[in-house]
Amino acid sequence: MSKIFYYFSHFHLEKSIERSLKVENDSHYICNLSDLIRKYEDWKTYLPRVKPYYAVKCNDNINVLKLLAFIGCSFDCASAGEIEKILSLNVGPERIIFANTTKFAKHIEFAERHKVNLMTFDNEDELYKILKIYPNAKLILRIRYGSDKALYKLSEKFGSLPNTEAPELLKLAKRLKLNVVGISFHIGSRCEDYKVYCRAIAISRALFQFAADIGFKFKILDIGGGFPGDNFNRIKEFSIIINDALNRNFPLDEFPNLEIVSEPGRYFVESAFTLVTQIHSRKITRDANGKIVSVMYYLNEGIYSNFLFIPLGPEKVTPKILSHKRTNEKFKTTLWGPTLDSIDKICQNIELELLEIDDVIYFINMGAYTTTVGTNFNSFSAKTNIVYFLEKNIESNKLNTELFDFNFINDT
Ligand SMILES: Cc1ncc(COP(=O)(O)O)c(C=O)c1O
Incomplete structure (x- = not known):
């Protein structure tokens, strides 16, 4: 080739x-690697509080992954195979989130062996699975909050209902002495209905409070993916709305140590x-x-x-x-x-x-x-x-x- x-x-x-x-x-294909670098730089400029974990499923081209790893991006992996691919690039396990709420047991075992300890869940059975295989994992509860206007909707398949199922799951995790560290959502892929991020962030804030009331100390808010990645520079638009929602619901002075992460796929590569x-x-x-x-x-x-x-x-x-x-x-x-x-x-x-x-x-x-x-x-x-x-x-020369x-x- x-x-x-x-x-x-x-x-x-x-x-x-x-x-x-x-x-x-x-x-x-023509692949303009400079476009990827620019997207990463724009992300840091426009969403300074949000750390991106690139969703490998979106495009696992080895040179794209190597470039993103090189410039400092972290990774969202959906399977042991994706985790293995990222670890093989000398990326440390702390730069990986296993963002699949319904994981194969053997993939959890793989994550445990390789110290990839951050992972999502959205149901009771997954909690018992994790309890058996990787009880020290750091867990993120995925809530269901999607936009009808997203081109690809994900909420029928993933996420727990924020008002009913999510609090029950948190109580169960507490009883099982599991370590839940935050909340995640994904509003659907390719979504220009940016206001939905605001509502999902506000709902997450309420769950942070519920979790604190039952004794959890949440450290992570994961705002998922869905950000458009075409060449219209839409980050200028969606970042204003997201930053505003973050600052209103999670002001820096009240949450100085909160890690806000995201799982953009198409944003980087489209x-x-x-x-x-x-x-x-x-x-x-x-x-x-x-x-x-x-x-x-x-x-x-x-x-x-x-x-x-x-x-x-x-x-x-x-x-x-x-x-x-x-x-x-x-x-x-x-x-x-x-x-x-x-x-x-x-x-x-x-x-x-x-x-x-x-x-x-x-x-x-x-x-x-x-x-x-x-x-x-x-x-x-x-x-x-x-x-x-x-x-x-200058950037590419590095x-x-x-x-x-x-x-x-x-x-x-
Ligand atoms: C859990 C999860 N995170 C991130 C993504 C990436 O989404 P997008 O490419 O729309 O940013 C997906 C897409 O299916 C996903 O399922």
Whole structure:
């Protein structure tokens, strides 16, 4: 697998695609590592009280993980496999939260052996499981508080009801002498309904009080993930609302030692990845006079590889054409993936100019829940090569180039 690393003074997407096409003649990703660094720096600037634990499930690309580990990020892991991956990067167990409320027993054993002691729970049976395997673990109670407006809702499956189940679970944990240290929630993935963070933070504050009343000393508030990660710089907006809720409910002078953590996945990686595809086949439908009615293009990527999120949710993609043909005429167009399944449809009834076989279509904001979920259906490979870019600047110069898994090519 070729992995090339270019330095540009300034990242320019279409120029980078043209560059990558010289080394990749199949579909591939462009990954702008500088975008990741910028996201991390922005997080520290705009949410200074909140420590991010990157949700590995979102994109477990080894170079992304190495870069985030290198610049100081912590990690949210969902399984023993993810924990193992992060520990192998020489990240200490104290930088990991095992944020899965329903864990395999053998994964708890793995966490215990490797001293990953921070983990979430949301039900009675999990408490008894943890009591048996890892009674000294530091536990975070996940409450159910989600937004109907989140693109991917999580609260049907996870979380305890804050007014009824959560207090009972805290009482049970107390009786079992387990060490509960805080509250977490996840309002749902890709959520722009930022006010929901405020309500969830206020509810968490009430549970902090309840916990104190029954003898717990809570130290951690975990505000989960869900933050949008596209390239519209939305952190400026959501940080104002979140900081305000934190300062109102958990003022620094009253909670000087509180650790506020979060589990952002898509925030970090979504905009760093662009998927570059090619048209490998085309079918034109014409009317009786030979006039084009509609066009179907078949791409070398589809829902069984990097677009699985399309049939799973309401998210849409906007295809972009690398070299426009300078014609104003547009046609009703459908984009298909390469497999023999008719649900393998990327988008339909969009208006596009007439394109040719081998033309390049690219998709921005493709870093979240894409590379981790592909299959090899019809033996089309789910493994998509990646070409990495890094802007040459003071931050990137600090990176230890030996750390990464690619050949370095200077291209200034
Ligand atoms: C427990 C937990 N934490 C964090 C995340 C990351 O969410 P997002 O990528 O929306 O930030 C998820 C996503 O499913 C999750 O289930």
